[in-house]
Amino acid sequence: MVRAGLNADRLTRAAAEMADEVGMDKVTVSALARHFGVKDASLYSHLKNRRDLCVRVALLASEEMMDRIAEAVAGRSGKAALVAFANAYRGYALEHPGRYAATQIQLGPDEVGDSTGPRRSVELTYGMLRAYDLTEPDLTDAGRLLRSTFHGYIHLELSGGFGHPRAVQESWSRSLDALHVLLENWPTRPEGEEA
Template sequence: MARAGITVDRLVAAAADLADEVGFDKVSLSALARSFGVRDASLYSHVRNLQELRTRIALLAGGEMIDRIAAAVAGRAGKEALTAFAGAYREYALAHPGRYAATQIRIDPVVFADTPAMRRTAEITYGMLRAYGLEEPDLTDAVRLLRSTFHGYCALEAAGGFAAPRDVRRSWDKAVDALHTALTHWPREAGHAPTGKEHESHA
């Protein structure tokens, strides 16, 4: 590719594709420069360093993921919304392993707060959970339960960690059923008014 054709958006998209191919932890500015046929130094006019590139990949992937989740949960509530949310989450994680890994890194809170896609993630996730009648601090606890369950399952599945003959999709469906039951019968913590101050970046 010609050097003149490099833009920040094209650079980040190429880096995200590379992450899916070789793994997020193996993405480097040198590898990216080679894919564009330029010297490493040519990329520094677009990104300051590898950390900025990693953050941009995370923001791109987070936006893509929440777009899919939002489309899946639109017009749904309760268990239907939870099932759709969970399905879109798992599909993205398995289809885009490098991008998904990027969504798990910690992003500077200032950057996070100024990113529409990340705010949308919090809004959709918390909105879905409020349909279960949850308020803070139970909302944050429930978000952490969903995130740890979804991420743990997807990480194990991607790594081939489920050796039993039971179909992994059937077990996933059961896990979502169990989450619905837990959310419906949530052990609410009384005496705490909702603050809205704490939000996890991903479900």
């Protein structure tokens, strides 16, 4: 008999909290069952398997993160929007490292379903970048640059990879200054290169 009150949403939220505490790689159906004091089999009426659980956490985290970014960038453009976007992105990742790790899971269209998080991620990124007068394929290229820069910085910060005594926040702020200058001066494509 499944314990009363257990459902996919409650299990997903518990798994997200567990991910922040112990790391996404340690979140399993068995660990979640132990957390609730039930047998693993009790959870399979709500979850298909570990992948399903991880996808659910990824979608929850993506929606939470995009809500935070949307609120931060509202009414801003240019550098102010870039800084607000980046700070909201980093803030979420530092506060919720396990959930953030889940957002890095590659999801298929059938797994995303009607979740708004992944779609809003693209919309918010492109919306912020349009203030720099970028069009495709430069929007995609700039979006990838920002994501890889933010992710790399956050990954190093979370793993203690910055050993220099200079304040990490100061380097972050200067990095955003540099990204703003780069976006304002985005290189034009060589003549003849197809868009």
